[in-house]
Structures are given as structure tokens and as C-alpha cells.
Amino acid sequence: MKDHIDYDINQTLPTYGDHRPLWPIFGEYRFVPPQRWLHNVEHGAIIMIYHPCAHPMMIxxxxxxxxxxxxxxxxxxxSYRLDSERPLALIAWGCQIRMNFVHSNEIINFIRKHALNxxxxxxxxxxxYDLNLIQKAMIPIGSNYDDDILCPFSFR
Structure with a gap:
């Protein structure tokens, strides 16, 4: 824990790299630093990051x-890694998408293509790890604990 973890200055939203050994319980947090959530990415998670000033409806x-x-x-x-032009982002292993507006099909396609990779x-x-945990993640209706069916509500 005393070791400082740095990321490439050109990659403000890291998609892989060094991380802490204990990863967060899946869910929503008041704040989780990338040194923690990068471990979740390694385990196939999707990370949703938003700037606190983003429009609440979009969040x-x-x-x-x-x-x-x-x-x-x-x-x-x-608030450090996102700006007002693109205040929303999704991160998966090796890739990310930043946005200022939520296009449902684009989000679903991103998750289906990049989750669990x-x-x-x-x-x-x-x-x-559960510091600042607000809500533990639930299994989406129509899927299971292993996320065998991604975005089960959207049939395509």
C-alpha cells in the first residue's frame, strides 16, 4: 500500500495496468480510485465513471x-479524469468509450463486445474492498452470477 502507482500521463483513463491486490466488491461507490477498479477490469468488469457535474438524467x-x-x-x-465536454465514460479491458450523451445501443454494443474480456x-x-460502497451490484434479471447473458433486457 505504500507503493505509489502511476499511469501513463497520456492515458487519463487507464484500461489496464498496475493495481492494488484487493479489488472492490462490484457495485456503486461514492468514489473508487483507478488503483482499485483496474483490478476489476482485469476480472472482466465494466467501469462506469462520471463527472459529478454531468447532467443527472444522463448519469x-x-x-x-x-x-x-x-x-x-x-x-x-x-472529477479529475473527465471533463465537461465528455463527462461520462465506460472502461473495459484495453478499451474505453467517453460520451456526453447516452446512446443506448452504443452502450449495449460496447458492453456486449468488451465485458468479461x-x-x-x-x-x-x-x-x-468496500470502502465508500453505496450499493452492491445485483444480478441483472434474465442473467446469472457469472453474467452469462449480457444485457438480457435487450434482444438482438
């Missing part, structure tokens, strides 16, 4: 899509 819409698509998610605000993406084990 809620994105949050609904994420929570109804995949159990393995982390939702956290972050980390090196340990099929590992369903829950994390241990």
Missing part, C-alpha cells in the same frame, strides 16, 4: 443500462 440513464447489463460493474464519480474475465469471484 441515471447510463447507470440503468450498466446495472441491467452486467453484475460485474463498478460505478464511481471522478480481461485476463481473468471469466472469474466470477467477488472483490473484498
Amino acid at each position: 441515471d440513464k447510463l447507470k440503468q443500462l450498466v446495472t441491467n447489463c452486467i453484475r460485474k460493474h463498478i460505478i464511481t464519480p471522478d 480481461g485476463p481473468e474475465g471469466k472469474l466470477s469471484k467477488e472483490g473484498q
